[in-house]
Amino acid sequence: MTQTTVATFLDHLRAKSYSARTVEAYGDDLGHLAELAGATPLESLAVHDIRRFLAILHGRGYAAGSLARILSGWRAFYRHIARQGRVEANPCTGIRPPKGPKRLPHTLSPDQMQQLLESDGDDPLAVQDRAMFELVYSSGLRLAELVGLDLGSVEVHNDEVRVHGKGSKERIVPVGAKALAALADWLAVRALVAKDGTALFIGARGGRIAPRVVQTRLKAMALHQGIVQNVHPHALRHSFASHVLQSSGDLRAVQEMLGHASLSTTQIYTHLDYQHLAQVYDQAHPRAKKKEPRE
Numbered sequence: 001m002t003q004t005t006v007a008t009f010l011d012h013l014r015a016k017s018y019s020a021r022t023v024e025a026y027g028d029d030l031g032h033l034a035e036l037a038g039a040t041p042l043e044s045l046a047v048h049d050i051r052r053f054l055a056i057l058h059g060r061g062y063a064a065g066s067l068a069r070i071l072s073g074w075r076a077f078y079r080h081i082a083r084q085g086r087v088e089a090n091p092c093t094g095i096r097p098p099k100g101p102k103r104l105p106h107t108l109s110p111d112q113m114q115q116l117l118e119s120d121g122d123d124p125l126a127v128q129d130r131a132m133f134e135l136v137y138s139s140g141l142r143l144a145e146l147v148g149l150d151l152g153s154v155e156v157h158n159d160e161v162r163v164h165g166k167g168s169k170e171r172i173v174p175v176g177a178k179a180l181a182a183l184a185d186w187l188a189v190r191a192l193v194a195k196d197g198t199a200l201f202i203g204a205r206g207g208r209i210a211p212r213v214v215q216t217r218l219k220a221m222a223l224h225q226g227i228v229q230n231v232h233p234h235a236l237r238h239s240f241a242s243h244v245l246q247s248s249g250d251l252r253a254v255q256e257m258l259g260h261a262s263l264s265t266t267q268i269y270t271h272l273d274y275q276h277l278a279q280v281y282d283q284a285h286p287r288a289k290k291k292e293p294r295e
Contacts, residue, residue: 005042006030009080029073032057043081047091050074058098067097107239108231113137116225117178124189125204129217131179131186132201135161136233138179140240143211143233149200154183 009030013023030042036053037045054067062070075092082090108116117134119126135154136146145163154161159180160172175183195206203209214233222231 003034005081005086006034006077009077012080025069026073026076029070030077032070033074033077042077043087045091047093047095050091050095054095054097064098071095071097106230106232106235107242108227108235110243112227113236113239113243116222116227116231119221119225124193125217127182127189128186128201129221131182132214133218133221133233133236134179134182135175136236137240138176139163139173140237140244141173142237143214146233147201147209147211147214150198151200153200154180156180156183 006027010023010027013026018026033042033045033053036056037049040049050071054071057067057070071092075090078087078090078092081087117130117137119130121127121129132146135141139161141161141163142165145165148164149161153163154175159175159177161175163171163173165171190202193206194202199208201209201214203213218231218233218236222229
């Protein structure tokens with residue numbers, strides 16, 4: 001019954017124009033399931049069986065991403081045979097695979113940020129680039145928040161920017177002296193290229209700048225300044241958070257400035273801070289240095 005049921009499911013996928021590679025992947029996933037089930041029919045498996053099978057695969061060294069894909073294949077199979085009335089309930093419902101390690105955000109070092117922002121182009125768009133990226137790094141803005149800024153969003157007399165973040169939540173963030181100076185330079189030439197009367201930052205045709213243009217301009221600016229790694233606007237936001245946390249240790253303040261609803265979201269930057277401290281320790285502590293290899 002099991003082999004016939006699996007074959008019927010794979011035929012169903014082919015009939016729905018799934019690619020040969022995808023059908024093969026589903027077949028592999030169900031091969032794992034059949035091997036783990038042994039003599040027990042797949043139609044008889046329960047939730048605790050699925051949990052145990054995932055634990056076995058995890059013990060064999062399967063990564064979290066692979067387990068998630070396998071579980072997805074099992075879930076689709078049981079969803080199909082449940083529609084046919086072969087099982088009363090999907091035993092994969094409510095089961096989550098083990099979580100993989102969180103990827104730490106990509107950041108630039110303070111020296112790299114200084115190198116990036118020392119661009120000296122004097123045409124209006126280059127002046128705007130400096131203003132945009134100084135502001136992102138100064139205030140930790142998201143890309144969507146940056147392009148959504150209007151002329152009145154930056155309150156120069158208060159050294160702050162008013163931002164509409166996720167969920168249309170408004171927050172007020174400090175703006176540093178370097179960013180304010182770069183903004184002043186931009187506003188002095190903005191009228192030369194602007195057709196939009198409200199947007200703070202302008203695209204090549206004079207309207208509000210598009211997110212994709214900001215990404216492209218930043219990559220080009222980074223390469224021009226000798227930074228070969230892939231630099232994107234969110235890396236500047238991450239760098240802002242990491243550098244402020246390293247200097248102040250004030251996680252709550254960083255949370256407020258980033259506009260995170262939960263402190264747990266901000267806590268990932270404590271891992272970046274630890275990495276920085278660990279590097280300093282390894283370089284500076286006389287008994288932390290690795291021994292030289294023997295010849």
